[in-house]
Amino acid sequence: MVWGVKNLRETLSKAKQILLRYRLCNKCLGRLLASSWPGPELLNTGEVIKAGLLEEARALAAQHPEEAIALIKALSESGYRAAQDDALNYGLDVKEKTCPICLDRLTDEVIDAVVAEAVRRVSGYEFEDFLVGAYVPKYITAIEERIFSEFGLTESETLRKEITREVGKRLEAVLGKPANFTSPEMLILVDIFTGTAEAKPTPLYIYGHYFKNRIDIPQTPWYCSACWGAGCERCGGLGRMYPDSVAEYIGEPAMRLAGAIGYKFHAAGREDVDVTVEGTGRPFIVELIMPRRRMVSLEALKEAVKSCSEGRVEVEGLRPATHSDLKMLKETIEGSTKRYMATIQFSKPVSSEDLARLDASLRGAVIEQQTPTRVLKRRGERLRRKRILNIESRLIDSYTVELYVEVDGGLYVKELIHGDSGRTRPNVAEILDNHPTSIKLKFLGVLKTLRH
Ligand SMILES: [Zn+2]
Ligand SMILES: [Zn+2]
Structure with missing residues (x-):
């Protein structure tokens, strides 16, 4: 033998100890010792080892019969057929034992x-x-x-x-x-x-940007908080506060196209139900569960979203995504700059001097914002500090102002305008000393989007 005789002896001696205690099948014994087998890789290491042990048992028979018998018993019980005749010669009752690791299933x-x-x-x-x-x-x-x-x-x-x-x-x-x-x-x-x-x-991920052309569509299904979907008087038996959602307009057709059994809708942030999404849209990933098809036509999906929502929701920039894009999408929520356009009606007339003053005092300002009163129940009290990176206001008529802002993600823009009883400061109402009677908000997208 060209390779280490000493190593071979060590391996056989270890195999013997193992086998005397555990009646492993050829495959399991071979697998356990394959890494210490000193020769070239074998397909049947276990059998070769057992053959070596049988040889050893026969050699021991004359001088150490008890040791030889114990080894032959172990070998034949472990299912090694060649040892079973020897066992019978010793008058042993040969009963094959089940391999304790694979239960004889590794065949x-x-x-x-x-x-x-x-x-x-x-x-x-x-x-x-x-x-x-x-x-x-x-x-x-x-x-x-x-x-x-x-x-x-x-x-x-x-x-x-x-x-x-x-x-x-x-x-x-x-x-x-x-x-x-x-x-x-x-x-x-x-x-x-x-x-x-x-x-x-594994799930199929599709990335895109969505646009919401009408208000009164929540991003995800908004269930009735009185009955949680069962249907009651409050929700007129619908089980929900709004009949549709952005997630369903995108997820349902995507699910059908991919032959999936379900979907999860992930978006970079969420607008209020009365806020439209325009500009570059809001990034999202739809995750399709157990898809039968992966070669989904993105063009067909784009058309399907538009037609099933009757134009209320649209998608752009669809492309295949991965699970790691999902993590990036979640990170863009907090770390990105968001763009909004607000159309505000004021109770008193506004001048262009007012607006120049407004822009000058808010551009680059840090806004201190206590959790808005309207979400306090769900979110809990917390002080946020968020920047206004850019602001541009424009007079539409003496009571109406169009306000464009670029702000840190997580800033509540409606509260920035009306001030939330002083819980957001500085705020537009305070600077103009003028009370807004209506605020229409459009989300125009994020400045930093998912890169591919
Ligand atoms: Zn086994
Ligand atoms: Zn209800």
């Missing part, structure tokens, strides 16, 4: 069966690549870990790893698609213990 037959089941499960789903996960009961993992620590096996591969590797290899061949360990489009979960497989396509 080509079982693996092929779960692969076939997996192939059936994924049919009907569009995907480019996949990742295999294996279910292993906790008590099995515990036994495995106990054996690892009992015999100082620090490099050994786990049962789970062997299953996923074996199933993955076969699936790559059968499906003609590669495994993807970081962002697979399909998750395939197998369970060799029950012989089952499950297909879980």
Whole structure:
């Protein structure tokens, strides 16, 4: 032998200790010792090791019969057929034991069966690549870990790893698609213990900007707080305060186009129900759950949103997104500059000098804002400091002003205008010494948007 005889002896001696205590099948014994096997990689390490141990037992027979018998008993109970004749010769009652790690389920037959089941499960789903996960009961993992620590096996591969590797290899061949360990489009979960497989396509993400052309559409379904959707007198039996929402106008057609079973709507911030969204729109990502199709026509989605909302909601700049874009989208909520246009009616006439003074005092100002009275119940008292980066006001007629602002995300713009009884300072009403009677707000988009 060209490779270390000493290492081989060590491996065999470890195998013997393990086998005398745990009747591992060929595959599990081989997997545990594959990393310490001194020779070239083998397909049947376990069998080769057991053959070596049988040789050793036979050599021991003359001088140490008890040791030889114990080893032959262990080998034949572990399902090693070649040792079973020797066992019979010693008058031993040969009873094969179940492998305590894989419960004798780690066989080509079982693996092929779960692969076939997996192939059936994924049919009907569009995907480019996949990742295999294996279910292993906790008590099995515990036994495995106990054996690892009992015999100082620090490099050994786990049962789970062997299953996923074996199933993955076969699936790559059968499906003609590669495994993807970081962002697979399909998750395939197998369970060799029950012989089952499950297909879980990962979500499909679509990024875009939405526009809300009418007021009185909440961003997400607004359920009736009296009945929570059941329908009552307050909501006229509808179960909700508004019949529709931006999320539904985008999510429902997207779900149909992708053949998904559900969706989640994520947006960079949220406007009040009476605020329109214009300008560059509001960034969003729609997350489609268990999509059957991934090659969704974004043009078709854009048209579908427009037609199902009868033009009330539109989308632009649609493109495929990833899970990490979702994190970025959430970060843009707080960290970005937002643009608004307000049309304000005042109770007293306003002059252009007033507006020049307003712009000068608010441009670059830091606004101190206590949580608005109208959201206090939900949000809790907190002082925010937010900047006004840019402001431009324009007189429409002597009572009407158009106010354009660029502000830090999180500033409540209506309160900036009416002052919320002094809870937001400085504020427009105070500077002009004039009380607004109506405020119409448009959200014009964020300055920093998701980059691709
Ligand atoms: Zn096993
Ligand atoms: Zn109700």
